[in-house]
Amino acid sequence: MKIASFNINGIKARVNALSDWLDEAQPDVALLQEIKSVDEAFPRELFEEKGYNVETHGQKSFNGVAILSRLPLEDVSRGLPGDDSDEQARWIEATVVGKEAVRLCNLYLPNGNPVELGDDGLAVPGGKFDYKLRWMDRLHARAEALLAEEMPFLMAGDYNIIPQPEDARRPEAWIGDAAHRPESLALWRKLLNLGFTEAFRSRMRGEGHYSFWDYQAGAWNRDDGIRIDHFLLSPTCADLLRDVQIDKEIRGREKPSDHVPVWVELAI
Template sequence: MKIATFNINGVRARIIALLDWLKEAKPDVVLLQEIKTVDDGFPRLEVEELGYAIETHGQKGFNGVAILSRLPIEDITRGLPGYDTDEQARWIEATVIGETAVRVCGLYLPNGNPAPGPKYDYKLAWMERLRARASALLAEETCAVLAGDYNVIPSTKDCWDPRIWEKDALFLPPTRAAYQRILNLGFTDALRATDAHPGIYTFWDYQAGAWPKNHGIRIDHLLLTPAAADLLTACGVDSHVRGREKPSDHVPVWIDLAA
């Protein structure tokens, strides 16, 4: 089962980029972030023609997450537990049925800037809710993948110049500590389990020539429960997608599971 995460940065604006990548990479399951549309605005027909069922948790103009699946999908839930009045569409999860059932959780973690401030407080509170949900999945011994744009740079080797990011909400010590607490529950960072080298990035800003200079950061992650980690056979970053016409500022990250 090939599972990918991709912050598309506006699915209607980037539909050609998405379709081209889907045809090329042929993932079984895709977790999209920043679809930036209400549910009814998602360009379903074009994606469905490639064989994907679509589940969305949309929001007008901002945020929004979705699951695309070529495999049977069931038990869909929307919204991260713990804050029933949260109006930001940042979480969707479902069970995908392959040889093994896999619970896929797609997330778009808050950016948090400017920090300090209410947006950063919201980010840290959201991460605490994420930790609670992650802990519940572990307690259930679920084969699960938590994938998406975490807006977290885990370590100095995950950004081209740590000095540039030291005061940014993505890299502040409380952010990295909150992310580490989730890992410490027993999760595996799929990319780092397969490649420990520095300089692997998933995001390049549109400004200042970041892409041609390779001034990137790694903020898109797939975290695996032990049951999922046992099935991991490969992980990769489709960085070439960033060099195409009208790209997202993120690129897809994918795993293969023997599931």
């Protein structure tokens, strides 16, 4: 089963590019982030005609996540548990059944910028960076709960985390950014230490592997990218991993997203 993650940066602007990529790449499941659309406006019929079941968790003009699956989706859940007041559409999960069942968690982790710190050096309560850190705490709690259920599962999407200096062409440019601050990286490592496998780095080493290039300052032409789109696999899911790749060339096409698809192949 081929499962892809793709921050499309707006379904309205990217519907043709997404459709073309689906036809070429033929993923069994596509986890989409930043659809920037309410559920009612998402062009589900286009993808249903391609054989996909469609589940969305949308929000007007911002955020939004969706799952497209050639196999039926069961037990769909929307919203990351832990804060009933959180209205941002950043999490959707469902179970897909191939040779065995796998829980799919599709996430769009908060960017967190600008970083707002108080005189004590801690994130200002209620600020964007504080929201990112608290969201990551909730993500950790959800991961612990899913691990206790012992079903293979993965958590994939735009994490807005640059894990290591080699995940940026110019790591010095990201010092102080919410994606690479010590607080963010500490929570990232805490999550990994639950026993997850970071799929891409389990197979690919070294510099030059990116999933995002800013639209500004000719970043794509200079290959000035960062890797912030990740697959975390539970131990039983990691046992099923057969391949992982980044579809880099998509970024050079007409009207692209600033992200490109990342995908894994599982033996299910």
